[in-house]
Amino acid sequence: xxGSEWPGxxxxxxxxxxxxxxxxxxxxxxxxxxxxxxxxxxIVERTMRAxxxxxxxxxxxxxxxxxxxxxRVGSLHDAARLVAETGxxxxxxxxxAAEYPGTQPGVNLPVKVGDQLVAVVGIxxxxxxxxxxxxxxxMTAELMLEQAALLEAGQHRRRQVEETLLALCEGKPxxxxxxxxxxxxxxxxxxxxxxxxxxxxxADRVLLPLLQALEYRQKAVLAVHPSPCQLLIFLEAESGRxxxxxxxxVLNLTPNSDITIAVGQVFSRDFxxxxxxxxxxxxxxxxxxxxxxxxxxxxxxVPALWQSLQPDWQKLELQAPVNKLLNHRQGxxxxxxxxxxxxxNGQVVECSQRLHVHANTVRYRLRRIEAITGLSPFDLPxxxxxxxxxxxx
Numbered sequence: 169x170x171g172s173e174w175p176g177x178x179x180x181x182x183x184x185x186x187x188x189x190x191x192x193x194x195x196x197x198x199x200x201x202x203x204x205x206x207x208x209x210x211i212v213e214r215t216m217r218a219x220x221x222x223x224x225x226x227x228x229x230x231x232x233x234x235x236x237x238x239x240r241v242g243s244l245h246d247a248a249r250l251v252a253e254t255g256x257x258x259x260x261x262x263x264x265a266a267e268y269p270g271t272q273p274g275v276n277l278p279v280k281v282g283d284q285l286v287a288v289v290g291i292x293x294x295x296x297x298x299x300x301x302x303x304x305x306x307m308t309a310e311l312m313l314e315q316a317a318l319l320e321a322g323q324h325r326r327r328q329v330e331e332t333l334l335a336l337c338e339g340k341p342x343x344x345x346x347x348x349x350x351x352x353x354x355x356x357x358x359x360x361x362x363x364x365x366x367x368x369x370x371a372d373r374v375l376l377p378l379l380q381a382l383e384y385r386q387k388a389v390l391a392v393h394p395s396p397c398q399l400l401i402f403l404e405a406e407s408g409r410x411x412x413x414x415x416x417x418v419l420n421l422t423p424n425s426d427i428t429i430a431v432g433q434v435f436s437r438d439f440x441x442x443x444x445x446x447x448x449x450x451x452x453x454x455x456x457x458x459x460x461x462x463x464x465x466x467x468x469x470v471p472a473l474w475q476s477l478q479p480d481w482q483k484l485e486l487q488a489p490v491n492k493l494l495n496h497r498q499g500x501x502x503x504x505x506x507x508x509x510x511x512x513n514g515q516v517v518e519c520s521q522r523l524h525v526h527a528n529t530v531r532y533r534l535r536r537i538e539a540i541t542g543l544s545p546f547d548l549p550x551x552x553x554x555x556x557x558x559x560x561x
Contacts, residue, residue: 203227203287207316208234211289211309218308219301221274222292225309228252228285232270236292247271248288251278255285257302259295275302279309286313325350326383333392333400336439352390356404360432360442361415362450363399370426375399378419389418400443405434428454431464448475456561470559483560489541490557496540503558505533509545510555 208225212234215223222236230249232240247268251258258276265273274292278285289309291298329350335342347354363378365371379399382389390402403418415431430453432446445465452471453463465472479486493499493506505523509530512518516534520527534545543550 205233207312211312212236215305215308218304221298223305224290226288244270247276248290251276251288252285261295274298277302277306279306281310281313281317329390330392333390337443339440354437357406357434357436358402358442359405359434360446361401361403362430362446364428364450365397366426368397371397374427429462433465444476445472448472451475474560486560487557489543489554490561492541502533502537505530506537506545506554507558509534
């Protein structure tokens with residue numbers, strides 16, 4: 169290729185250390201690289217601006233797929249087919265052009281990425297005039313093809329990661345070799361984070377750019393769109409948990425009323441459990457605090473677990489005490505007192521301070537709760553039942 173002596177051309181082709189090389193990252197994963205017309209036309213336009221001579225790009229079958237002369241696109245270039253077969257450059261002077269149908273005088277170069285011949289590039293003109301541009305054209309074509317290959321490889325890996333994560337979230341078995349090929353260490357501690365946009369516009373404006381930014385800044389982040397308005401992110405949690413400050417730093421999200429964030433439990437290996445904990449936290453958080461925008465599993469553990477169980481008649485049975493209180497004319501007052509009492513770990517004085525009332529008022533309300541529900545807040549098993557009733561509302 170570059171640096172070799174060509175038949176029909178006196179002298180050696182000037183060699184370039186860049187031409188014909190392939191970056192190590194590309195070697196190993198490039199098996200079949202198809203040259204598309206868009207990339208080929210970009211090669212033509214860029215090289216023609218640099219050298220000022222007509223350039224053609226042909227595929228391995230010798231068909232011109234991009235050209236400085238649009239009328240030649242789609243025609244057969246016999247010399248290019250020969251170059252593709254031999255893997256060697258070919259110089260055609262004015263007297264030889266008739267021997268190769270569809271060709272013009274010039275030089276024709278095989279372009280390889282790795283060990284794979286991807287295209288043939290032709291420079292039209294007197295060989296002596298265009299010969300010294302060969303390395304430049306060759307190197308430019310290879311660089312652009314390598315860039316396209318890297319982009320395609322990245323997009324292919326992204327699709328593989330998404331398919332793997334969706335399968336894991338659905339509880340489907342995933343072969344361990346998939347994780348090895350994608351470089352995913354399933355044994356690491358992770359936490360699932362669900363970001364939900366209130367509208368599709370917010371999803372397009374915030375979630376799509378966020379995914380691209382995370383992939384660029386956080387190589388260990390795994391992410392997928394479980395639905396058009398949701399982004400599911402698996403973050404590594406080396407300390408065993410992820411604090412709100414750490415989360416905001418990683419996501420780099422500005423306050424946005426259109427995005428709701430739910431953080432699940434820390435897990436290892438069980439991606440489905442991580443996803444379900446975050447999803448349950450999101451549903452519970454939206455139900456309990458509609459105006460809230462950030463929910464954490466650690467703060468909603470019991471209701472999130474209850475949500476994940478998807479109870480039927482059990483939910484009605486467990487919430488019966490709360491319903492009895494709500495049917496009372498002072499039910500909301502009693503519920504608020506009970507909530508503060510539980511938050512105060514059963515301490516009447518602390519509860520009274522939270523409510524800004526006398527301790528005896530708290531005791532009176534708690535006795536009224538017992539009278540209405542049949543469950544005493546001063547009895548631990550009964551208090552647990554009342555707490556579950558509140559948590560699962």
